[in-house]
Amino acid sequence: xxxxxxxxxxxxxxxxxxxxxxxxxxxxxxxxxxxxxxxxxxxxxxxxxxxxxxxxxxxxxxxxxxxxxxxxxxxxxxxxxxxxxxxxxxxxxxxxxxxxxxxxxxxxxxxxxxxxxxxxxxxxxxxxxxxxxxxxxxxxxxxxxxxxxxxxxxxxxxxxxxxxxxxxxxxxxxxxxxxxxxxxxxxxxxxxxxxxxxxxxxxxxxxxxxxxxxxxxxxxxxxxxxxxxxxxxxxxxxxxxxxxxxxxxxxxxxxxxxxxxxxxxxxxxxxxxxxxxxxxxxxxxxxxxxxxxxxxxxxxxxxxxxxxxxxxxxxxxxxxxxxxxxxxxxxxxxxxxxxxxxxxxxxxxxxxxxxxxxxxxxxxxxxxxxxxxxxxxxxxxxxxxxxxxxxxxxxxxxxxxxxxxxxxxxxxxxx
Amino acid sequence: xxxxxxxxxxxxxxxxxxxxxxxxxxxxxxxxxxxxxxxxxxxxxxxxxxxxxxxxxxxxxxxxxxxxxxxxxxxxxxxxxxxxxxxxxxxxxxxxxxxxxxxxxxxxxxxxxxxxxxxxxxxxxxxxxxxxxxxxxxxxxxxxxxxxxxxxxxxxxxxxxxxxxxxxxxxxxxxxxxxxxxxxxxxxxxxxxxxxxxxxxxxxxxxxxxxxxxxxxxxxxxxxxxxxxxxxxxxxxxxxxxxxxxxxxxxxxxxxxxxxxxxxxxxxxxxxxxxxxxxxxxxxxxxxxxxxxxxxxxxxxxxxxxxxxxxxxxxxxxxxxxxxxxxxxxxxxxxxxxxxxxxxxxxxxxxxxxxxxxxxxxxxxxxxxxxxxxxxxxxxxxxxxxxxxxxxxxxxxxxxxxxxxxxxxxxxxxx
Numbered sequence: 090x091x092x093x094x095x096x097x098x099x100x101x102x103x104x105x106x107x108x109x110x111x112x113x114x115x116x117x118x119x120x121x122x123x124x125x126x127x128x129x130x131x132x133x134x135x136x137x138x139x140x141x142x143x144x145x146x147x148x149x150x151x152x153x154x155x156x157x158x159x160x161x162x163x164x165x166x167x168x169x170x171x172x173x174x175x176x177x178x179x180x181x182x183x184x185x186x187x188x189x190x191x192x193x194x195x196x197x198x199x200x201x202x203x204x205x206x207x208x209x210x211x212x213x214x215x216x217x218x219x220x221x222x223x224x225x226x227x228x229x230x231x232x233x234x235x236x237x238x239x240x241x242x243x244x245x246x247x248x249x250x251x252x253x254x255x256x257x258x259x260x261x262x263x264x265x266x267x268x269x270x271x272x273x274x275x276x277x278x279x280x281x282x283x284x285x286x287x288x289x290x291x292x293x294x295x296x297x298x299x300x301x302x303x304x305x306x307x308x309x310x311x312x313x314x315x316x317x318x319x320x321x322x323x324x325x326x327x328x329x330x331x332x333x334x335x336x337x338x339x340x341x342x343x344x345x346x347x348x349x350x351x352x353x354x355x356x357x358x359x360x361x362x363x364x365x366x367x368x369x370x371x372x373x374x375x376x377x378x379x380x381x382x383x384x385x386x387x388x389x390x391x392x393x394x395x396x397x398x399x400x401x402x403x404x405x406x407x408x409x410x411x412x413x414x415x416x417x418x419x420x421x422x423x424x425x426x427x428x429x430x431x432x433x434x435x436x437x438x439x440x441x442x443x444x445x446x447x448x449x450x451x452x453x454x455x456x457x458x459x460x461x462x463x464x465x466x467x468x469x470x471x472x473x474x475x476x477x478x479x480x481x482x483x484x485x486x487x488x489x490x491x492x493x494x495x496x497x498x499x500x501x502x503x504x
Numbered sequence: 505x506x507x508x509x510x511x512x513x514x515x516x517x518x519x520x521x522x523x524x525x526x527x528x529x530x531x532x533x534x535x536x537x538x539x540x541x542x543x544x545x546x547x548x549x550x551x552x553x554x555x556x557x558x559x560x561x562x563x564x565x566x567x568x569x570x571x572x573x574x575x576x577x578x579x580x581x582x583x584x585x586x587x588x589x590x591x592x593x594x595x596x597x598x599x600x601x602x603x604x605x606x607x608x609x610x611x612x613x614x615x616x617x618x619x620x621x622x623x624x625x626x627x628x629x630x631x632x633x634x635x636x637x638x639x640x641x642x643x644x645x646x647x648x649x650x651x652x653x654x655x656x657x658x659x660x661x662x663x664x665x666x667x668x669x670x671x672x673x674x675x676x677x678x679x680x681x682x683x684x685x686x687x688x689x690x691x692x693x694x695x696x697x698x699x700x701x702x703x704x705x706x707x708x709x710x711x712x713x714x715x716x717x718x719x720x721x722x723x724x725x726x727x728x729x730x731x732x733x734x735x736x737x738x739x740x741x742x743x744x745x746x747x748x749x750x751x752x753x754x755x756x757x758x759x760x761x762x763x764x765x766x767x768x769x770x771x772x773x774x775x776x777x778x779x780x781x782x783x784x785x786x787x788x789x790x791x792x793x794x795x796x797x798x799x800x801x802x803x804x805x806x807x808x809x810x811x812x813x814x815x816x817x818x819x820x821x822x823x824x825x826x827x828x829x830x831x832x833x834x835x836x837x838x839x840x841x842x843x844x845x846x847x848x849x850x851x852x853x854x855x856x857x858x859x860x861x862x863x864x865x866x867x868x869x870x871x872x873x874x875x876x877x878x879x880x881x882x883x884x885x886x887x888x889x890x891x892x893x894x895x896x897x898x899x900x901x902x903x904x905x906x907x908x909x910x911x912x913x914x915x916x917x918x919x
Contacts, residue, residue: 161886164901165894167829168845185887198884373830378837402826402901411817414582415788419834422793430583469613471576472600479580486579486817489904 092117092500093133096141096462098125099481100148100451101440104386107432108451109477114138115146120457120500122449141462144494145477145484147435148451149459150406151210151236151442152203154305154345154366154395157225158183158192158216160199164402167374171311174375178399180248183216183241187250192221193228199404200232205490206405207461209498210446212237212305212343212366212395214278217252219264226273233496233503236446239278239305240264242293247284254289261296272499276343281307282318282331294336304337308344308354308365311377315349329354329363338363341445345395346371347385348378355381359389364445366393367437369416370409371400379416382437383426393441394434407488410438431482462495463488507532507915508548511556511877513540514896515563515866516855519801522847523866524892529553530561535872535915537864559909560878560892560899563866565821566625566651566857567618569720569760569781569810572640573598573607573631575614577814582789586726589790593814595663598631598656602665607636608643614819615647620905621820622876624913625861626651627720627758627781627810629693632658632667634679641688648911648918651861654693654720655679657708662699669704676711687914691758696722697733697746709751719752723759723769723780726792730764744769744778753778756860760810761786762800763793770796774804779860781808782852784831785824786815794831797852798841808856809849822903825853846897877910878903 094117098110116124116133124130129138159182166178186192203211211229215222215238222240229238240261244254252260261277268275277297279285285293297304309315309328322331329350332338340362347365350358358365367380385392395401396409403409410431417428429437440451449456463484475483484492496504509532513525531539531548539545544553574597581593601607618626626644630637630653637655644653655676659669667675676692683690692712694700700708712719724730724743737746744765747753755777762780765773773780782795800807810816811824818824825846832843844852855866864871878899890898899907911919 160884163884164898165890167897167901182887191885191887194885202884370830373833376833376837376843379834415785415830418788418791419794422791428791469575469578470606470609472597472606475580482582483579486582491906 090119091133091136092120093129093136093138094141094146095138096144096146097477097480098146098452099477101432101436102451102453104436105430105433107478107481111477115452115458117458117500122452122454122456122458124454125452141494143466145463145465145480146460147463147481148439148443149209149461149496149498150207150438151393151445152208152396152406153212153343153393153442153445154368155211155398156214157196157199158186158221159399160195162399163404167402171375176248180250184248184250186216186218186221189220189224192218192224196225196228200228200234202404203234204232204496204498204503205493207493207496208406209234209459209496210236210442210448212276213239214305215240217241217243217250217257219260222264223267226268226270230270230273233498233501235272235498237274237276237303237305239276241278241280242289243280243284244286244289245284247280254286257289258292265300276303276305279306279337281314282328283314283321290335290337297339298336303341303343304339305343306332306337306345308347309349310346310372311375312349327354329357333357345397346377346380348372348380350381350385355385355388355390364391364393366395367413368395368397368401369412370403371397373416374402375400379420381420381426382413382417382429383420391441391445392437393445394438406438407485410434410485413437431485435485457500458497459499460497461493463492464494465492467492505534506548506551507535508544508551508553509556509561510553511559511561512892512895513561513867514892516847516851517866517868519851520845520848522893522896526892530867530873532873532915537867537869537871537873539869540867556877556909558881560880560895561875562878562896563854563858564624564874564876564911564913565622565853566808566860567623567811567821568627568758568808568857568860569783570626570813571629572611572614573601573636574814575610578819579817582817586790591663595665599663599665601631601633601636604635604639607633607639611640611643615643615649617819618649619647619911619913619918620908622908622911623821624649624874624911625857625863627691628653629656629720630654632656632665634675637679638682641683641685645685645688648913648916650687650913652689652691652718652720654691656693656695657704658695658699659701659704660699662695666699669701672704673707680715691718691720694721694752697743698729698736705750705752712754713751718756718758719754720758721747721752721760723762724764725761725787726790727764742769744772748772760812761792761795763787763795765796765800770800770803770805773800779806779808781810782828783810783812783816784827785818786812788831789817790815794835796835796841797828797832797844798835806856806860807852808860809853821853822900825849825900828852846900850900872915873912874914875912876908878907879909880907882907
C-alpha cells in the first residue's frame with residue numbers, strides 16, 4: 090500500500106544538521122519510507138496524497154527515560170529534598186500499581202498523552218509489579234507507542250514496596266514469559282545500584298547475557314548517591330563499575346543522568362557502547378546539576394534525551410529539548426563549552442532515540458515512518474515570511490498539543 | 505452590585521506564605537473584594553453565586569517586564585549571540601511597528617493571549633513609535649489588561665529605527681498628551697543606558713520629576729553591557745549610577761534583570777525603592793546568567809517577575825515562575841543560597857506585581873479582584889486525594905490555557 094504525505098519536510102539526519110524540503114513529499118510503501126522528494130515523482134501521479142498543506146512534517150520524538158508509574162505525581166513534591174521526595178511521593182505512588190484497575194487507567198492516559206505530544210518511541214521504567222508492567226506494555230502498544238519497557242527490580246533500600254531477591258527474579262522470568270507484543274519489548278531494569286543486592290545484580294547480568302536483553306538503569310545522578318555506591322561497592326573505584334562487575338554494562342545499556350560522570354566514566358561508556366540519557370529538567374528540579382552533554386558527545390558517547398517524569402515535570406519532548414538547551418547555556422556560562430543549538434537538541438530528542446531502536450537517521454528511506462505534523466499557523470504573526478528553519482525553531486519552543494495535527498508511528502497516523 | 509464566587513481559594517499574601525480556604529467564598533461589591541470566607545455569610549444567602557465547584561481560585565499573574573513588539577519573534581533567534589540577535593531580529597521586528605495595521609493585529613493578539621494565560625497586570629515596553637504605543641495601550645485596556653506601558657526612548661546604538669534626541673522628546677510629550685485610558689498608564693522607558701544620550705536621559709529625568717511619572721529600564725543584564733556603560737559613563741562607578749545621575753533611579757523605578765548586581769548595587773536599589781524584575785527564562789536564553797534573587801530579597805530589594813518576551817520564550821507567567829524556580833536551583837548548586845519554593849515563586853509572579861501597582865496582598869479586602877480560576881481535573885489522576893497546596897503546586901507546573909476557566913481583572917471576568 091502506497092501512502093504519500095505532502096508538506097514542509099524538516100529533519101536532522103546527523104548531530105547539528107538540519108535538512109529542509111519545502112513543499113515536499115514523503116512516499117511510503119506499507120508504512121516504510123521510500124523517498125523524500127521535492128516534487129511528486131511521476132509514477133505516483135495517480136496516487137491519493139495526504140496533504141498537510143503548509144504544515145511542518147518532522148521526525149517524531151523519542152523519550153529514552155521515563156518512570157511511567159510516576160505520571161500521577163507529575164509536577165508535585167518539587168520543593169522537597171531528594172530523599173523526602175522519594176519517601177513522600179515516589180515509593181508510595183509506585184506502590185499503588187498493585188491495583189491493576191488503577192494501573193490500567195493511568196497507563197492508558199499516559200500512552201495517549203505520549204502520542205498526542207508527538208512521542209512515538211520510549212524506554213520506560215514500570216514499577217516492580219509484573220502484571221501492571223504488562224498492562225503498561227499493552228496500553229503503549231494499543232496507543233501506537235513503540236520501544237522498551239522494564240519491570241523494575243529492587244530488593245533493598247526501596248521503600249515499602251521493595252521485593253525479596255528470589256521473588257524479584259521469579260517475577261522477572263514470569264514477566265518475560267508474558268511479553269508478547271509486536272512493538273514493545275522488555276528491557277532489564279535494576280532500579281539503581283543502591284536498590285539492588287549483589288545477588289540480584291549478578292542474576293540480572295546473567296539473564297541479560299543468556300537472553301540477549303538490553304539493560305537500563307541510573308548513573309551518577311547526584312553526589313550523595315555516588316558516595317553511597319562507593320560504600321556499597323568499596324571494590325569499585327567508580328559507580329559504573331558496580332554495573333560492569335555484573336555484566337550489566339554493555340552495548341546499548343541505557344544509563345540515565347550521568348550528571349557527575351568524569352572523563353574516566355565517560356570513556357568507559359564510549360568504549361562499551363553504553364548510552365547516556367540526558368534528563369535536563371529532572372536534574373535541575375532535584376538540584377542534581379547539569380550533565381556534561383557536549384563533553385560526552387565529544388568523547389564518543391551516544392546521548393539521547395529523557396523526560397524522566399516525574400523527576401521531570403514535562404512529558405512533551407520539545408520542552409525537554411528546550412530544557413536541554415537551557416541547561417547547556419548554563420553549562421556554557423560555567424565551563425565555556427558551547428551550548429546545544431536547536432537542531433542539536435532536536436537531534437538528541439528525536440534522531441538519536443530512533444537510532445537507538447534501529448530506526449532511521451532523520452527521514453532515512455528503508456525505515457517505517459515516525460513523524461509529527463505541526464501546524465504553526467496559530468503562532469504569533471511574524472513580521473516577514475519565515476524560513477523553514479526559523480519555523481522549525483519556533484515550533485520546538487512553542488509547540489503544544491493543539492498544534493500537532495498527525496503523529497505517525499510505524500508508518501501509521503495514531504492521532 | 506454584589507458578586508459571589510465559590511471555589512477552593514488559594515493565595516500568597518506574603519513571601520513564602522500560602523493560605524488556602526477549601527470550598528470558600530469571595531464576596532465582591534462592584535468588583536472590590538469585601539471578604540474571603542469559609543462559609544457563605546448569612547446576609548448574602550439570597551444572592552446568586554458564581555460557582556466554580558472544585559476549581560482553584562487564585563490571584564492572577566503580573567508580568568513586570570515584557571517587550572510587546574517582540575511578540576512576533578517569540579521562540580526565534582535563540583541560538584544567536586546577543587548582538588546578532590538584536591540586529592537580526594529585535595531591531596528589525598520593532599521597526600515594523602511603524603505600520604499601524606500590523607501593530608493593531610499583533611497587539612490585539614498579545615492582549616488576548618495575556619488574559620487567556622491569566623496575566624492581568626503588566627509593565628510593558630512598546631517600540632519607539634508613539635502611535636503604535638497608543639494602540640498597544642488601547643488594546644490592553646480593551647482586553648482587560650491593566651498596568652503601565654512605555655513608549656521606548658532610544659537615540660543612539662539602537663539599529664535602523666533609532667530616534668533623534670529632539671524627536672524622541674517631542675514624541676514622548678505627544679504620547680503623554682494622548683494617554684487617555686482608565687487602567688493603562690504611561691511609564692517613562694529609556695531603553696537602556698547605551699541606547700540613550702546623556703541629553704535624552706537628563707530630559708527624561710526632568711520629565712519624570714515634573715509629572716511624577718514612573719520609570720522602567722534595564723540593569724546589569726550581562727557583563728559586556730556593564731563594561732559598555734562604564735565606557736560611556738566613566739564618572740559612574742556602577743551601572744545604576746548612570747540612571748541615578750539623571751533622576752531616573754527613584755522610588756518604584758523598575759529595573760529588569762539585575763543578573764550581575766553586586767552588594768553595592770543591590771543596596772542602592774533597596775535604599776531608593778527601586779524594584780528588580782527577574783527574567784529567568786530570558787537570562788538563560790541569552791546566556792546572561794541567573795540573578796541573585798534570594799540575595800536581593802534578603803537585602804530588602806522588592807522583586808517581581810517578568811516574561812521578558814522575546815528574550816524570554818514564554819508568555820505564561822506560571823511557566824516563568826517555574827523557570828525562576830529552576831534558575832534558583834541552579835543558583836543553589838553554585839552558591840548554597842536556598843532555591844525559591846513554589847509559594848515563593850508564585851508570590852513573585854503574582855502578589856509582588858499586584859503590590860507594585862497598588863493592588864492587594866493576595867486576596868486582601870478593599871482591592872478590585874484580580875484572579876484566575878484553574879480547573880485541574882484534567883491533570884493525571886493522583887494516587888490519593890490531594891491537599892490544596894499540592895493542587896496549587898501541580899497547577900503552577902502544569903497549567904495551560906485550556907485549564908483556565910475565568911480571569912478576573914479589576915473585578916470583572918475577562919475570559
